[in-house]
Amino acid sequence: MSTARSSSRSPGRSGLGGIFGGEALQRGTVLMYLSLIVLIPLAAVVWTSGEEGWSGFWAAITAPEGMAALRLTFGAAFVVTAINAVAGTLIAWVLVRDSFWGQGIFNSVIDLPFALPTIVAGLTLLALYGPGSPVGIDIAYAPVAVVVALLFVSLPFVVRAVQPVLEELDTEMEEAAASLGASRFTIFRRIILPTLMPAILGGSGLTFARSLGEFGAVVLVTGNIAFETQVASVYIFGQIEGGDIPAASAVSVVLLAFSLLALIGLNVVQGRWTRHEE
């Protein structure tokens, strides 16, 4: 099977050689499309951030307002990632191991934050937990609003990473451990958690990357108060409007670098896990 597959992948053998104007043209078109829309623009951000040299870059990201925004962003991202790791695992557990009426709907609701536009997510949170809140909770324009908004948009990541792993997990080991007298907590900690860990970490990496860059959900509920509730993406937006493009680019590069780091770290963890499984 594997030999048949690898030989059939050789160029021209699949019978699709001539489509999209033949191989060279296809490759050229794909690369050009990706370059014009994604790669060249992102390169321009990195280039612009370095235009005033290393000291200019450093000065831009250590400017008091920018620094405060970055600190809040990273702090909130860590808090959200930690909460999401626990809550996401718990929700996945309830979805897989529990069964109750309405579970199907409960399961679909998890994807709602993916489908709902971020600005709508922000507005809905503000409607319920803002000034004039019908339930009497007002968290708007405070740092905790950043955390709640980020929890909303990143909800599916850990749940959807852990759920399939939990579904595949055999209960035999757990039953064996229970019959040998292990407590429920011990079973969870020693048997279930190690298996789920790669998935939890993978989902957490996505959560962290998303939290660093989120804009739409955060912009309305935080009220954009410098040094207090202003996150990095909102700060960048302000710098663009104010015309300070080098400063906007420098902070953008910091966000870009750490998002990529989180995602690459996640790939390494998952790659290691897959190899281990084989």
Add this chain to the structure above:
Amino acid sequence: MKSRLALRAVALGYLGFLILLPVGGVFWITFRDGFMPFWESITTPEALNAFYLTVFAAVVAVVANTVFGVAAAIMLVRRRFPGKQLLSALIDLPLAVSPVVVGLALILVYGTYGWFGGWLAEQGILIIFSFPGIILATVFVSLPFVVREVVPVLREVGTEQEQAASTLGASSWQTFWRVTLPSIRPGVTYGIVLTTAKALGEFGAVSVVSGRIIGRTETLTLHVEDRFQAFDLAGAYAASVVLAVLALGTLFAMNLLKPKEEKA
């Protein structure tokens, strides 16, 4: 049993307070005074314009990214070339970039003082603060979805049928239309649904490049923010409800079309 109920209560409570109550609340506030105020808010010329612009940008993004996505997926699965891993990683890049950074990146290249923008302006082509900029931003943020959904399906179906077709004398295009495309259709469809959802809902990137000329370069998400800033809460909620209904439709389609191996 008790702990099971407790876990269930915690999970449902978390989801209820974080997602369901806020979303339900917006529907309740919007329709509190009946259907007419909602209808009036979403049929203003600005709201209708924003709606058409959003749909148009989404259609362009879906068509462009579907053609690109299928071509790129075929390249990644069926061809062999150096740097394949790198290309695959680069295609995922838009998922890791903050929407505001996407907007900044496009301004730096296609803005009037940007790398290509000056030359384009001389040709009379204005991209940033204009319609093409909104489309570029929408295409950027929704670029990876079709590729990501088609790659695993294409890998799964293998090449036997394509080879058989080509042995029997089918041209490459015939093989593509009659054999490859039908077999990857579920992946393509699911990718299109995800692309549509992302394209309809994008706010940050579009917000930076649009220049917000009300009634001209305002998408539906921008219209929500504009109404909110203008203290027209009814207008903001009404437009939000339209977007939320589109999102629920997408969600429904997602559940219907989710590829089997992902359904688990």
